[in-house]
Amino acid sequence: MAAKIIDGKAIADTIRGEVRKASDLLKSSKGITPGLAFILVGENPASQAYVRMKGKGCEEAGFFSITDRLPESVSEGELLELIRRFNLDPRIHGILVQLPLPAHIREERVIRAIDFKKDVDGFHPINVGLLVIGRPCLKPCTPLGIQELLLRSGIETLGRHVVVIGRSNIVGKPMTNLLVQKGKGANAVVTVVHSAAGDLSRFTLQADILIAAMGKPHFVKAAMVKEGATVIDVGINRVADAGAKSGYRLVGDVDYEAVLPKAGHITPVPGGVGPMTIAMLLSNTLSAAAGTVYSD
Ligand code: GUN
Numbered sequence: 001m002a003a004k005i006i007d008g009k010a011i012a013d014t015i016r017g018e019v020r021k022a023s024d025l026l027k028s029s030k031g032i033t034p035g036l037a038f039i040l041v042g043e044n045p046a047s048q049a050y051v052r053m054k055g056k057g058c059e060e061a062g063f064f065s066i067t068d069r070l071p072e073s074v075s076e077g078e079l080l081e082l083i084r085r086f087n088l089d090p091r092i093h094g095i096l097v098q099l100p101l102p103a104h105i106r107e108e109r110v111i112r113a114i115d116f117k118k119d120v121d122g123f124h125p126i127n128v129g130l131l132v133i134g135r136p137c138l139k140p141c142t143p144l145g146i147q148e149l150l151l152r153s154g155i156e157t158l159g160r161h162v163v164v165i166g167r168s169n170i171v172g173k174p175m176t177n178l179l180v181q182k183g184k185g186a187n188a189v190v191t192v193v194h195s196a197a198g199d200l201s202r203f204t205l206q207a208d209i210l211i212a213a214m215g216k217p218h219f220v221k222a223a224m225v226k227e228g229a230t231v232i233d234v235g236i237n238r239v240a241d242a243g244a245k246s247g248y249r250l251v252g253d254v255d256y257e258a259v260l261p262k263a264g265h266i267t268p269v270p271g272g273v274g275p276m277t278i279a280m281l282l283s284n285t286l287s288a289a290a291g292t293v294y295s296d
Contacts, residue, residue: 004265006267008268008275011152012278014152015148015283022286022290023286026290033064034094035064036064036097038065039070039082040069040098041071042070042101043072044100046236051067073235076104079097079156087144094289095109095115097121109179111123116279118283120141122201122284123140123170127139137294138293139178141280141284142170143275144284145276145282147178148279149273157179157185159208160208161191161206162179162188163211165193166214166215176190188209204225206224206226209232211232211235212234212253218255219254223277231265233252234252235255236269250270253286
């Protein structure tokens with residue numbers, strides 16, 4: 001039987017509608033308009049596209065947003081200064097520095113410079129630590145979006161074996177830390193595998209839920225997937241396509257057509273995890289503006 005396709009776009013649209021409503025209420029009841037600052041360094045076309053889509057999301061949610069575009073040659077000091085200004089700006093509740101950054105800028109220094117209460121990406125070490133110990137914090141948007149997709153699709157995680165492929169700070173590690181916690185949409189048994197694991201099939205074939213987040217086009221083949229498993233594809237890879245107007249098309253980390261008949265549920269690319277990342281960014285920004293994340 002063919003897999004049930006999880007419509008991430010539709011679920012994200014529902015969440016964006018909820019965020020818009022809550023944002024309007026925050027404005028009318030407390031006079032607060034959520035504000036998000038984007039910082040984009042250099043000319044990476046994928047990063048430019050992501051920031052454009054996130055900015056459009058802000059507009060539709062009724063948020064205030066600013067995008068600062070800096071040249072590839074900007075110094076680390078100048079970037080840190082801009083972050084400090086946004087940290088002090090009362091109109092701004094969230095700061096997002098689009099990654100990756102040029103090699104001469106230390107990503108870790110930049111992330112640490114962001115006020116952790118405005119860290120809507122959930123990358124600051126304080127938020128990473130709070131996530132690990134299961135305390136309230138701003139959480140990374142892509143893993144949070146995947147958790148929400150599973151919840152809203154009625155896919156049980158309690159006691160299930162989740163295998164995450166990839167150990168990035170943006171997806172693999174926070175995904176693991178979210179799903180092992182106690183609570184709704186979590187309580188899973190989680191295995192993380194990566195490039196040093198050798199043959200991955202001996203792990204992936206045991207997955208009730210398989211999350212592919214290693215950035216390799218069509219890496220996950222049907223032979224790596226257990227019959228009936230839920231397959232979540234985080235990959236957004238640009239591959240050359242002479243027939244496409246742009247000269248490329250987007251493919252996931254999963255060999256979608258081959259895995260589709262074997263999986264129980266599967267997310268497409270595009271239209272799966274990607275839209276959820278933006279929805280959760282808006283949700284995080286709303287929470288930061290409302291001041292509902294941290295109790296002190
Ligand atoms: N680059 C790729 N994914 C992300 C993300 O979620 N946040 C930021 N800031 N940069 C990214």
